[in-house]
Amino acid sequence: MTYRYQQLEKWILQGIRDQRWPPGERLPSIRELCEYKQLSKATVMHALQRLEAQGILEARPKSGYYVTHPANTPSVSSRIAPPRPVTVSDLLLDIMQRSAAFDLLPMLNAGDLPVAMVSLNRCIGRALRRQKGSAHQYYDQPAGDAELRKQLALHAARRGWSTGRDQLCITSGCQHALFLALMACCEPGDVIAVEAPGFYGVLQLLQQLGLKAVEVPTTIDSGMDPEALEQVLTKWKVRACVLSPAFSTPSGALMPEQSRRRILELASRHDMAVIEDDIYADTGFTETPPPIKALDTEERVILCSSFSKSLSRDLRLGWISGARWHERIQHLKLVTQLASSRYLQQGVAEFMADGGYASHLRRQRSVLSARRDQLMRELSRWPHVQSFSRPAGGLASWVEFSPDVDVLAMYHQALKQGVVLTPGPLFSVSGQYRNCLRISFAHPWDEKRLEALAKVPQLIRHAKAGPIL
Known part of the structure; x- marks a missing residue:
């Protein structure tokens, strides 16, 4: 459900992107917005204050609200390079060894255990105690625990995707x-x-499997550009397209339904598989969008997800719904994993059935939204910033600096100060x-x-002035 103040926020943001109100420009008055959009003063004030909290608007006493920074400027490459083999930088291994993929200070104590994790641990503990006799000597069935798959199917239905547990297979995470x-x-x-830019984990998999990558430009507010994808498909035979339409990393972009339908149309015309990374969808602050899989009428969308970003x-x-390849996927699971932990699956299924997961998501969305707003205020004061994304979900923002700022060169200098960056390359x-x-x-921004x-x-x-000696 989208509230009226959220609709007004989106309208104002679109106006800023379209340069209707460039940086420094005054917005229409509260009275004018109330009359034009047929909204109450309280609704308009709430939307403006939320945009001010994100650093997008500045309130000036007795004057009104002014635009402070360009919002969600597209970050699109104008040239599409030919397909190429993938070689992932050793820098990624360094970041992962520091456990720093999502933290500037990965060694900092994270604080108290969240309420949801206490409840989840209890459910898992009960499931372990319920194991009787020699049950621990047997493997889980290839598709995974039936009750967990049932709960995942119910969760999908609440998002507008009607599926059954037989169309789902449990995995050891989304990467798997x-x-x-x-x-x-x-x-x-x-x-x-x-x-492009896209998830580095996908690039690792392409390298491992000997696959070539062709990068399709994205915008930081709406994700993969369907027109750019069409250009790619007219030039090269593409076997599959991997994309994350809901709050993708690194920008947090949310793909509109029109673009989703257009990509499915292109996939049908060019006989291409669509691999949907749906891992961030449950982090949406105000909405959990339906997956592209919900629009799939030709069994060509493979949906992949897990609990790692939301819980x-x-x-x-994790889990996968393999469309026309589902039987082969279950066989490959046997080859690559053999089986999943039964008591772990049973504990998570109980956690979901008892409402623990839904309750956790409601709390977590509010927490993440507040953290994002705090980050936006900080980024709006940074030097040499050309644009940054203001996602409505996900876990990160994508910051673009002026071309002469080399973030990659800053990495080791930041390490000397105890800070771990995640550079764009x-x-x-x-x-x-x-x-x-x-x-x-x-x-938390402690x-x-x-x-x-x-x-x-x-x-x-x-970095702008030159290398640090």
Whole structure:
């Protein structure tokens, strides 16, 4: 459900993107907005105050609201490079070894255990105690626990996707699900369309499987550009397209329904599989959009997801719905994983059935929204920023600096100050986006993390002036 103040927010943001109100421009008065949009003063004030909290607007006493920063400027590459083999930078391994994919200060104590995790642990503990006799000596069935698949199907139905538990298979996380999807519908040497910038985990899989990548430009507010994808498909035979339409990393973009339908149309025309990474959908602050899979009438969309971004990264449980490749995917699961933990699945199923997951999502969405707003206020004061995304879900924002800022060169200097950055080239096959940075709001902005965040502007100023000696 989208509230009226949210509709007004979207309308104002679109007006800023379209340069109806450029930076420094005054918005229509509250009275004018009330009359034009047929809204109450309280509704208009709520929308304006939320945009002010994000650093998009500035309230000036006795004057009104003014635009402070360009909102969601598209970040699109004008040239599409030919398909190429993938080589993932060693920098990614360094970041992962530091457990820093979503944290500036990965070694900082994360604080108390959330209420949801306490409840989840109890459910898992009860499931373990229920194991009787020699049950622990048997493997789980290939598709995974039937009750967990039932709960996932019910959860999908609430998002507008009607599916059954027989169309779902449990995996050891979303990365495993993506791996199975690519193995099922591709052969070594095939060309795969990926988002640019896009998820580095997908690039790792392409390298491992001997697949070639062609990068399709995205915008930081609406994701993969269907017209750019059409250009790609007219030039090269593409076996599959991997995309994340709901709050994708690194930008948090949300793909509109029109673009989703257009991509499905192109997939049908060019006989292409669509591999949907749906892992961030449940983090939506005000809405949980239906997956592209809900629009699939030809059984060519493979949906992959997990609990790692919405509940716990330590909970290595994911799922896949394999469309026409589902039987092959279940066989590949036997080859690559054999089986999943039964008591872990049973505990999560109980957690979902008792309403624990839904309750957790309601709390978490509010928490993430507040953290995003705090980050937006900080980013609006950073030097040499050309644009940054303001996602309505997900865990991160994509920051683009002026072209002469080299974020990649800043990485080791930041480490000396105890800060771990996630530079833009990690999200590209071609090493572009050297002047870009993904920054996460997944963790609380406590005093230590705010201190780490405050160090980044100085690093940027030094990078602009030249190398730090």
